[in-house]
Amino acid sequence: MGISYEDSVRKFSEKFKVSKEYTEARTPKIPGAYSRKTTNFGPFAIFADHGEGQYIYTVDGHKLLDLNNNSTVNVLGHNHPRITAALSEAVSKGYSFGNPTAYEYKLAEILCDRIESVEKIKFTCSASEACITALQIARGYTGKNKIAKFEGGYHGSLEGLHISSHPSPDRFPGPADNPTPLPDSAGIPPQTIANTVVLTQNNFPACEKILRANARDVACVILELQASAGGIIILEKDFVMKLRALTEELGILMICDETCTFRANYHGLQSVYGIKPDLTVLGKLIGGGLPIGAVGGSAEVYKVVENNQVRISGTHHGHSLCAAAGVACLEVMDEAAYARLNDMAARIRDELNTWASCEKYPFIVYGLYSQLCYAFTDRPGREITTHRDFWNYINRDQILISALEMAVRGYYPVHRGEISLSLPMTDDDITGFIQTMKDIVNEIYS
Numbered sequence: 412m413g414i415s416y417e418d419s420v421r422k423f424s425e426k427f428k429v430s431k432e433y434t435e436a437r438t439p440k441i442p443g444a445y446s447r448k449t450t451n452f453g454p455f456a457i458f459a460d461h462g463e464g465q466y467i468y469t470v471d472g473h474k475l476l477d478l479n480n481n482s483t484v485n486v487l488g489h490n491h492p493r494i495t496a497a498l499s500e501a502v503s504k505g506y507s508f509g510n511p512t513a514y515e516y517k518l519a520e521i522l523c524d525r526i527e528s529v530e531k532i533k534f535t536c537s538a539s540e541a542c543i544t545a546l547q548i549a550r551g552y553t554g555k556n557k558i559a560k561f562e563g564g565y566h567g568s569l570e571g572l573h574i575s576s577h578p579s580p581d582r583f584p585g586p587a588d589n590p591t592p593l594p595d596s597a598g599i600p601p602q603t604i605a606n607t608v609v610l611t612q613n614n615f616p617a618c619e620k621i622l623r624a625n626a627r628d629v630a631c632v633i634l635e636l637q638a639s640a641g642g643i644i645i646l647e648k649d650f651v652m653k654l655r656a657l658t659e660e661l662g663i664l665m666i667c668d669e670t671c672t673f674r675a676n677y678h679g680l681q682s683v684y685g686i687k688p689d690l691t692v693l694g695k696l697i698g699g700g701l702p703i704g705a706v707g708g709s710a711e712v713y714k715v716v717e718n719n720q721v722r723i724s725g726t727h728h729g730h731s732l733c734a735a736a737g738v739a740c741l742e743v744m745d746e747a748a749y750a751r752l753n754d755m756a757a758r759i760r761d762e763l764n765t766w767a768s769c770e771k772y773p774f775i776v777y778g779l780y781s782q783l784c785y786a787f788t789d790r791p792g793r794e795i796t797t798h799r800d801f802w803n804y805i806n807r808d809q810i811l812i813s814a815l816e817m818a819v820r821g822y823y824p825v826h827r828g829e830i831s832l833s834l835p836m837t838d839d840d841i842t843g844f845i846q847t848m849k850d851i852v853n854e855i856y857s
């Protein structure tokens with residue numbers, strides 16, 4: 412009955428035999444055989460040889476439709492000719508400067524033009540770094556020390572925000588409406604944990620109570636409008652509007668982390684919600700596949716950067732290659748490109764949800780844009796509105812089995828059931844994915 416985990420692991424290990432050998436050979440020098448952790452969903456990672464368009468070609472000789480796209484980065488898929496050409500041109504001019512270059516300013520202009528709340532911007536090397544920089548700006552501006560974040564909100568793995576991002580059911584700390592900060596790793600100093608206030612997604616009364624009680628100390632609330640650290644959690648519009656009004660009233664800055672959600676809309680997901688955060692963090696796709704992060708903000712808040720009260724600097728900040736690739740990527744990402752990505756996502760969501768509900772399967776697909784999540788839940792019609800909901804009501808074994816089965820059947824998935832689309836995907840790719848998902852769900856529930 413169904414598909415067993417052991418059976419899926421066996422098929423996976425046979426199909427990706429070379430990757431398994433690489434893992435065994437390399438683990439003695441690099442723990443886990445690679446520096447990333449989050450892309451792994453099986454007993455070992457699948458090694459990529461190269462990528463082209465919507466596909467990854469693995470060292471095992473397999474072609475997989477890439478549903479990961481480097482955790483939302485590769486919005487144009489792999490090896491896009493416009494990005495490759497932009498990189499060649501930029502490389503021909505040199506590739507490491509302590510001087511400003513035209514590419515950095517062009518990228519800044521594009522982002523300031525597109526995102527209404529972003530009047531000023533600085534670049535970093537990663538979104539993790541940008542998030543920490545945003546906290547520093549918020550602290551510098553408000554003169555307050557604590558930060559508020561959501562349970563299940565992932566903003567990178569640097570010390571100041573590596574707290575309560577991934578608490579799992581085995582270790583949910585504190586009550587659901589007043590979570591206790593829990594470090595995601597050893598090595599986080601106690602004072603960092605003590606300076607963190609943890610909020611619950613979509614529970615305004617609980618957030619209000621906590622923020623009012625800590626208003627004198629809290630510099631900022633950092634959030635993602637659609638979080639994806641543990642499944643996908645969509646913040647409700649009404650909740651976000653109330654939170655925005657509350658932050659303004661209490662003199663707390665709102666930092667909107669659009670590292671992934673800038674995939675949703677030409678003007679950022681914040682424009683769909685109709686909010687203007689004080690600071691916006693960007694990353695991933697704005698580097699066209701090269702490492703980057705950015706902190707944008709209002710002219711008012713940026714005063715503390717302009718007058719050097721808050722100092723931001725980094726050897727590779729605004730790197731010409733990353734900026735050149737980012738400009739090329741965003742030039743391709745016009746409004747029609749966003750619409751195409753969102754249409755493909757809507758088709759997957761609608762077709763699979765209609766089908767699952769006809770079959771009375773406790774299976775759902777959700778997400779606001781081209782980063783979606785599928786979940787095997789405890790009952791048909793289950794809604795997932797908080798991080799704890801996700802882990803309390805989904806069947807983790809079934810998600811894992813489905814990821815392994817996806818890989819065996821020609822798709823490169825993301826653990827936790829997330830998928831991230833790319834522009835080169837065709838209608839046939841989407842049809843194939845929907846059918847494969849149905850086959851796997853049918854087999855799991857058989």
Ligand SMILES: Cc1ncc(COP(=O)(O)O)c(C=O)c1O
Pocket residue numbers: 482537538539540542565566567568635668669670671694695703704
């Ligand atoms: C919402 C969000 N913020 C920040 C980060 C950190 O980005 P980076 O890995 O580029 O440092 C991530 C990474 O997954 C993310 O999803």
